[in-house]
Amino acid sequence: xxxxxxxxxxxxxxxxxxxxxxxxxxxxxxxxxxxxxxxxxxxxxxxxxxxxxxxxxxxxxxxxxxxxxxxxxxxxxxxxxxxxxxxxxxxxxxxxxxxxxxxxxxxxxxxxxxxxxxxxxxxxxxxxxxxxxxxxxxxxxxxxxxxxxxxxxxxxx
Amino acid sequence: xxxxxxxxxxxxxxxxxxxxxxxxxxxxxxxxxxxxxxxxxxxxxxxxxxxxxxxxxxxxxxxxxxxxxxxxxxxxxxxxxxxxxxxxxxxxxxxxxxxxxxxxxxxxxxxxxxxxxxxxxxxxxxxxxxxxxxxxxxxxxxxxxxxxxxxxxxxxx
DNA sequence: TTTTTTGCAAAACCTTTGCAGTTGG
DNA sequence: CCAACTGCAAAGGTTTTGCAAAAAA
Numbered sequence: 001x002x003x004x005x006x007x008x009x010x011x012x013x014x015x016x017x018x019x020x021x022x023x024x025x026x027x028x029x030x031x032x033x034x035x036x037x038x039x040x041x042x043x044x045x046x047x048x049x050x051x052x053x054x055x056x057x058x059x060x061x062x063x064x065x066x067x068x069x070x071x072x073x074x075x076x077x078x079x080x081x082x083x084x085x086x087x088x089x090x091x092x093x094x095x096x097x098x099x100x101x102x103x104x105x106x107x108x109x110x111x112x113x114x115x116x117x118x119x120x121x122x123x124x125x126x127x128x129x130x131x132x133x134x135x136x137x138x139x140x141x142x143x144x145x146x147x148x149x150x151x152x153x154x155x156x157x
Numbered sequence: 158x159x160x161x162x163x164x165x166x167x168x169x170x171x172x173x174x175x176x177x178x179x180x181x182x183x184x185x186x187x188x189x190x191x192x193x194x195x196x197x198x199x200x201x202x203x204x205x206x207x208x209x210x211x212x213x214x215x216x217x218x219x220x221x222x223x224x225x226x227x228x229x230x231x232x233x234x235x236x237x238x239x240x241x242x243x244x245x246x247x248x249x250x251x252x253x254x255x256x257x258x259x260x261x262x263x264x265x266x267x268x269x270x271x272x273x274x275x276x277x278x279x280x281x282x283x284x285x286x287x288x289x290x291x292x293x294x295x296x297x298x299x300x301x302x303x304x305x306x307x308x309x310x311x312x313x314x
Numbered sequence: 315t316t317t318t319t320t321g322c323a324a325a326a327c328c329t330t331t332g333c334a335g336t337t338g339g
Numbered sequence: 340c341c342a343a344c345t346g347c348a349a350a351g352g353t354t355t356t357g358c359a360a361a362a363a364a
Binding site (some may be wrong): 087104106107113115119122123126127130131132133134135136139140142143144145146147150 | 244261263264270272276279280283284287288289290291292293296297299300301302303304307
């Protein structure tokens with residue numbers, strides 16, 4: 001399996017701090033990387049590599065998709081960025097300082113609810129003590145059916 | 158998004174019942190479909206389409222992968238089969254009568270723990286009452302780190 | 315015989331990799 | 340200047356689709 005090569009989350013809250021963090025890791029603050037970061041700072045929530053490459057939230061496009069993936073991976077490796085798997089579809093990327101947040105997703109309407117880890121503490125504790133597994137809801141969220149979608153007839157009748 | 162077109166789970170416990178169910182839905186009990194079902198009955202847990210097509214558990218190969226996907230989708234549609242997303246990697250298929258079980262997966266060592274829904278009732282209830290979301294752990298399991306993997310040093314140092 | 319299903323080929327989708335040329339420090 | 344980085348092209352892994360040939364009923 002492809003393990004997430006994410007370092008410890010860095011509390012990087014702005015572009016300058018991100019650039020400093022890159023430099024301190026011997027990385028270059030290239031134009032493409034700045035644009036990726038700007039897109040992430042501008043985004044309302046987790047966004048796909050394709051959205052970033054194509055220009056999210058009215059931002060300058062980051063250009064090549066392969067390079068965008070490489071840059072996201074690099075930034076994730078040094079702890080500035082995280083990604084989350086919201087059900088089907090491509091992985092979504094966020095700044096790590098926001099990624100402490102955890103997600104609950106409706107698998108039908110795709111509505112994403114972002115919550116503070118504390119709100120899932122009880123759930124996490126029960127699962128850890130009962131099964132020995134420490135859930136990673138920031139990476140693989142809780143997926144299910146929201147109230148609205150449960151009330152709608154299924155598409156199978 | 159590609160919604161799961163799964164009908165209500167049918168309590169189909171053997172090949173004959175599966176064939177009867179297919180017929181009752183106007184489907185043909187083709188050789189390829191029988192082989193897919195035999196592979197699923199023989200499998201110890203959820204298996205990928207590729208494993209089924211290639212011959213799981215010493216079974217006759219089901220042949221073409223595209224047809225296998227089509228057949229799994231068809232069987233899922235009539236409620237005989239279900240699939241689950243165990244972290245990264247391909248979807249895994251099971252017979253629906255076994256799929257009431259829910260899963261917890263370690264994202265590092267990929268160990269899969271299969272539990273009866275009852276064991277997750279408390280967790281499910283807390284999440285439903287707190288967030289309004291009815292979790293579908295049989296389709297998107299709880300993913301995290303198992304005890305062993307938590308104790309090991311990460312591959313980042 | 316008629317309708318469904320198959321197998322093959324091709325494509326779609328997400329992501330990674332190789333490489334030659336460009337750029338940042 | 341030189342290592343790091345980019346863009347492009349290609350490929351890898353998973354899943355879907357189109358279509359003529361084959362099989363089930």
